[in-house]
Every structure is written in C-alpha cells, then in structure tokens.
Amino acid sequence: MKILGITILMLILLVAFSLGMDILLGFDLDNSIKHAFNPFLVKDVTELVLFLFLLVMLLFSFIYRKKKKGNKAKGQQ
Known part of the structure; x- marks a missing residue:
C-alpha cells in the first residue's frame, strides 16, 4: 500500500x-x-487497452500481495 x-x-x-x-x-x-x-x-486503441490492462494487473498485484501478507500473519499465530 x-x-x-x-x-x-x-x-x-x-x-x-x-x-x-x-x-x-x-x-x-x-x-x-x-x-x-x-x-x-x-495513443491507438490497442495501446490504450494494453495500458489499462497493465494498470489493472498492477492494482490486482497490490491487492493480492496485501491479502497474501494478511493470510501469512494469521497462519503464524
């Protein structure tokens, strides 16, 4: 975050x-x-689609990493 x-x-x-x-x-x-x-x-339409796709992947990686860290902390207790 x-x-x-x-x-x-x-x-x-x-x-x-x-x-x-x-x-x-x-x-x-x-x-x-x-x-x-x-x-x-x-930008062309394909470039915009690729840019938005990469942006969405970046946001999901932040969410997944946060969720994964939260699960590890709960598993250690």
Whole structure:
C-alpha cells in the first residue's frame, strides 16, 4: 500500500511540476493540461487497452500481495 501511495504522490508532484513549467513558458492553464495528458491523446486503441490492462494487473498485484501478507500473519499465530 505504501508503494501505491508513493507512486500516486510522485505522479501528482510531477504533473504539478509540468503544469508549472508550462505556465512559466507562457501557456495558459488549458493548454498546459492538454500538454500534460498529450501522451494519452495520441495513443491507438490497442495501446490504450494494453495500458489499462497493465494498470489493472498492477492494482490486482497490490491487492493480492496485501491479502497474501494478511493470510501469512494469521497462519503464524
């Protein structure tokens, strides 16, 4: 769970940094947001499906690892 929290925190900080740099370069907020999410706008459908599949697998691995650790702790008692 800590890894997921750190990943989300890093994502938020890096997106904020990217938006700040775009604003300092003279872009308005709307264009800055478009630049930040541009890699997701130019992907093909198959690339998006693969990205979502990998994201779902990552989330399930976090859930499975947490559940597996919980079962080991109960088995040792």
